[in-house]
Amino acid sequence: xxxxxxxxxxxxxxxxxxxxxxxxxxxxxxxxxxxxxxxxxxxxxxxxxxxxxxxxxxxxxxxxxxxxxxxxxxxxxxxxxxxxxxxxxxxxxxxxxxxxxxxxxxxxxxxxxxxxxxxxxxxxxxxxxxxxxxxxxxxxxxxxxxxxxxxxxxxxxxxxxxxxxxxxxxxxxxxxxxxxxxxxxxxxxxxxxxxxxxxxxxxxxxxxxxxxxxxxxxxxxxxxxxxxxxxxxxxxxxxxxxxxxxxxxxxxxxxxxxxxxxxxxxxxxxxxxxxxxxxxxxxxxxxxxxxxxxxxxxxxxxxxxxxxxxxxxxxx
Amino acid sequence: xxxxxxxxxxxxxxxxxxxxxxxxxxxxxxxxxxxxxxxxxxxxxxxxxxxxxxxxxxxxxxxxxxxxxxxxxxxxxxxxxxxxxxxxxxxxxxxxxxxxxxxxxxxxxxxxxxxxxxxxxxxxxxxxxxxxxxxxxxxxxxxxxxxxxxxxxxxxxxxxxxxxxxxxxxxxxxxxxxxxxxxxxxxxxxxxxxxxxxxxxxxxxxxxxxxxxxxxxxxxxxxxxxxxxxxxxxxxxxxxxxxxxxxxxxxx
Numbered sequence: 001x002x003x004x005x006x007x008x009x010x011x012x013x014x015x016x017x018x019x020x021x022x023x024x025x026x027x028x029x030x031x032x033x034x035x036x037x038x039x040x041x042x043x044x045x046x047x048x049x050x051x052x053x054x055x056x057x058x059x060x061x062x063x064x065x066x067x068x069x070x071x072x073x074x075x076x077x078x079x080x081x082x083x084x085x086x087x088x089x090x091x092x093x094x095x096x097x098x099x100x101x102x103x104x105x106x107x108x109x110x111x112x113x114x115x116x117x118x119x120x121x122x123x124x125x126x127x128x129x130x131x132x133x134x135x136x137x138x139x140x141x142x143x144x145x146x147x148x149x150x151x152x153x154x155x156x157x158x159x160x161x162x163x164x165x166x167x168x169x170x171x172x173x174x175x176x177x178x179x180x181x182x183x184x185x186x187x188x189x190x191x192x193x194x195x196x197x198x199x200x201x202x203x204x205x206x207x208x209x210x211x212x213x214x215x216x217x218x219x220x221x222x223x224x225x226x227x228x229x230x231x232x233x234x235x236x237x238x239x240x241x242x243x244x245x246x247x248x249x250x251x252x253x254x255x256x257x258x259x260x261x262x263x264x265x266x267x268x269x270x271x272x273x274x275x276x277x278x279x280x281x282x283x284x285x286x287x288x289x290x291x292x293x294x295x296x297x298x299x300x301x302x303x304x305x306x307x308x309x310x311x312x313x314x315x316x
Numbered sequence: 317x318x319x320x321x322x323x324x325x326x327x328x329x330x331x332x333x334x335x336x337x338x339x340x341x342x343x344x345x346x347x348x349x350x351x352x353x354x355x356x357x358x359x360x361x362x363x364x365x366x367x368x369x370x371x372x373x374x375x376x377x378x379x380x381x382x383x384x385x386x387x388x389x390x391x392x393x394x395x396x397x398x399x400x401x402x403x404x405x406x407x408x409x410x411x412x413x414x415x416x417x418x419x420x421x422x423x424x425x426x427x428x429x430x431x432x433x434x435x436x437x438x439x440x441x442x443x444x445x446x447x448x449x450x451x452x453x454x455x456x457x458x459x460x461x462x463x464x465x466x467x468x469x470x471x472x473x474x475x476x477x478x479x480x481x482x483x484x485x486x487x488x489x490x491x492x493x494x495x496x497x498x499x500x501x502x503x504x505x506x507x508x509x510x511x512x513x514x515x516x517x518x519x520x521x522x523x524x525x526x527x528x529x530x531x532x533x534x535x536x537x538x539x540x541x542x543x544x545x546x547x548x549x550x551x552x553x554x555x556x557x558x559x560x561x562x563x564x565x566x567x568x
Contacts, residue, residue, distance in 0.1 A: 011500040011507035014366070014515040015355035018347070019418060021521035023409045027532075084407025084427035084526045086535055091387040091406050102386035102410055174413035175380040175486060241485075246505055314504040315418030316354075316371045316482070 022311045024082070029304040031078040032167055033196070035109075036189070036299070038071035038116075039160040040197020044219060046157045048201075048212055056209035061149070062123030063204050069120045071200075072113045079106075101173055105166035112163045115156050122149045164193045177310035178243035184234060191227035194219055195299055199272075199292035206285070214280055217288055221276035224295060228269040231302065235261075247309050256312065261305040268298015318377075318396035318491060319434060320461035321445075322468050322479070323370050326496035327455035330355060330368030337450035338372075341435060347522065348421045350432040351447055355515065356507050358500055369501045370447075370456070373398065373419040373432035374482065374490035381411035381420060381431075389429070396491055397436050402428040409525065416486045418504075422526035427535065434458070461491060471495070 045064040048057055080086050096103045125131055125142035126149075132139035168185035171177065198220040205213050235252075238244045251258050275291035278284070330353055338344065338351040351372040358365045379398045382390045389405035392398060405428035412420045412429065423430040435445035443449075448456045459466035472479050472493065481490045482502050499506045511520050530538070 009358050009500050009506070010360050011356055011358050013354060013507055013509045013519060014357045016509070016519055017349050017352045018518070018520050018522045020412065020421065020525060021523070023412050023422075023525050081532050081535075082408070084409070084422060084535060085405065086407075087539065088387075088404075088406040091404055095387045095404060097386055097388040099383045100386040100410070102384065102408060106386065170384070170410070173380065173384045174410065175488075176414055176416040176418070242505055311413075314509055315416060316504055 019314055019316075022308050024307060024311065026304055027078050027082040029300060029307055031075050031082065032189075032192075032303050032307070033296075033300045034071045034074040034078065035164065035167065036192040036196035037200045037296075038068045038075060039112075039164040040193035040195070041067050041071075041200055042116075042156055042160045042197070043193060044197040044201050044216065046153065047219070048215060049153075051215055052209065052212050056212045057205070058207060059127070059204060060201070060208075062120070062127040064201070065116050065120035065123050067200050067204075068116045069113070072109070072116060076109065076113065101166050101169040105163070105170065108159065108163050108166065112156070112159050115152055115159070119149055119152060119156070122146055160193075161190075165189045176315055177313075178241040179234075179238065179247055179306070179310040181240060184230060188227060188230055191223050191230070192299060192303070194223035195227060195268075195272075195295050198223065199295040202288055202292035210283060213285075213288065214283075217276045217279045217291070220291060220295060221273055221280070224269045224273045224276070228265065228273070231265065231269075231306075243310070243313055247313055250312070251305075251309055257305045257309050260301055264298045264301025264305060266298070267294050268300075268302055269295075272298070317394070317460045318462045319375070319439070320396070320459065320468050320491040320493065321372070321375070321434065322457040322471055322493040322495060324455045324457065324471075324475075324495045325367065325369060325501065327453045328353070328368045328370060329453060329455075330366070331452060333450040333452060334370055334447035334456060337446040338432070341438070341446035342433075344430075345423060345425050347424060347528075348430070350421075350430070356501055367498075367501045369494075369497065371417070371419070372447075372492065373415075373434075374417050374488065374492040375432075375434060376488035376490045378487060378489050380414035380416065380486075380488060384410040384414040386410065393436060395439065397434050397439070398431075399433050399436050400429065400431060402426050402430060405429050407526070412525075416483050416488060417490075424524075424527040427526050427530070468493075 041064050045060055048060065054061065080089055083089060092103055092106045096107070098104065121138060122142045122145065125139040126146050165186045168189045169182060171180035171185050172182035174180060198216045202216055202220070205216060235248060238248055251261065272291040272295040275287050275294070279288040279291065332353050335349065335351055335353050342350055344350050351370060354369045354371055356367045356369065358367060375396060375398045377396070379390070382392060382398055386408060387404050387406055389401045390398060390411055391401065402423070407422065407427050407429065409422060409429065412422065420429050420431045422428070438445060445458055448458045457468050457471050459468035461468055461472070463469060475495045478495050480494045480497050480502060481492065494502060509519060512518065
């Protein structure tokens with residue numbers, strides 16, 4: 001437990017009920033982690049298409065929406081299974097409460113997934129001319145409206161910003177947990193999306209031009225650096241409230257999740273930073289793939305710790 | 317009309333009558349509490365004192381639980397009560413994360429969030445909350461805080477400087493007040509909560525949220541294969557011989 005007692009009073013709880021422990025656990029971590037990949041690949045694809053010719057990344061047009069589609073479905077599945085009444089998820093759409101970021105986020109994420117699905121069908125139909133055969137109406141319609149892909153993309157990029165960051169607002173609305181503050185969490189979500197997006201695309205970048213891959217490595221390196229800097233600032237210099245200070249002091253002193261946090265920081269941030277830098281010099285693809293894998297694994301650990309530690313505070 | 321609650325901690329003797337009355341009135345399942353009385357021991361022997369603090373939903377004017385609830389299951393009544401509609405709740409636990417007072421729990425029978433409603437059903441019938449009726453020393457004072465002549469308003473006026481709320485820095489504007497409280501009793505960070513056996517019970521964390529006998533898959537299957545509920549009736553068939561003796565549980 002986390003307390004900050006006054007020694008002179010020797011105040012000790014001698015009778016009470018058991019209190020809630022971790023309410024939002026690793027299911028929510030998977031939710032946030034998968035969403036970071038799903039939106040991150042959209043940001044990275046837009047950036048790469050802005051910087052390079054489409055021929056430099058030949059499979060990006062169809063693989064980006066496939067990765068986003070899979071990640072967003074994992075995100076939505078884990079959102080659903082975290083509910084104690086999963087079949088009532090529909091209430092978010094039939095009885096929406098618009099002050100809640102959960103509601104706003106669910107609507108936006110659903111719209112985002114719808115648009116990603118359209119891109120995936122168009123991208124796949126264009127990339128594989130025989131897909132679905134000649135009589136398939138869906139692929140036929142997709143090929144006929146191939147230009148829609150490029151028209152939807154700018155809207156998707158703008159929509160990806162609130163879809164990435166709305167979880168930060170949920171965390172800010174969870175006002176009992178002082179460690180989570182809106183401005184820093186919003187930026188952490190953005191950096192996480194850039195980290196996860198670039199890491200995911202690195203695995204499909206084997207056939208890409210060196211310049212495009214270097215750009216991916218650069219984004220990954222910059223994202224892990226700034227995200228690491230933010231975590232360190234929050235971890236060591238959070239003087240925002242008694243609750244945040246108490247919880248961090250507990251973790252600093254070797255309490256629960258201390259080891260997990262530093263393993264996550266090392267694997268997900270420090271190692272990928274140096275591997276990413278090395279790739280830009282050596283162009284060794286194995287190094288870059290290892291950096292991407294480490295970033296994805298470490299990001300999960302750190303997000304998991306950051307989600308759970310404020311929940312160790314006794315609230316009453 | 318805005319209903320409020322005041323507890324005079326100088327009067328409370330920790331009998332837990334309010335806790336039991338609440339449990340009975342609202343059929344609060346085992347392992348969960350809408351209202352609880354916390355004992356805190358202060359000082360070192362022989363200069364010691366025990367304080368008793370009843371804790372329940374604060375019915376905040378700016379309730380974080382109401383704001384974060386995605387389906388308006390938590391909503392305000394006209395009389396200021398923050399009520400909950402368990403038929404609408406989706407069990408996202410957002411309210412549990414938002415409430416700065418830890419006053420919301422996941423009901424293990426319904427797998428929905430639940431909390432003190434100031435006995436809204438009794439208020440509607442012109443009755444007092446069950447905990448108010450049960451208190452033998454009238455430490456619970458309940459009434460309309462917008463009516464200058466109500467018991468609670470008069471009590472607040474009488475104890476002007478000594479009326480406190482929990483965590484005022486959260487800007488939730490609670491409608492639940494304390495007289496005779498101090499930092500050690502109202503601030504959860506100002507007293508130590510030692511894990512393990514204490515005075516009468518095992519002060520620890522719950523090892524589950526909601527129904528501990530039903531995992532994620534069961535939540536999906538429950539409507540089709542039935543839900544073997546854990547309810548208060550199961551207490552009647554509780555096999556005490558299979559468990560540790562009372563003394564072993566740190567008895568008194």
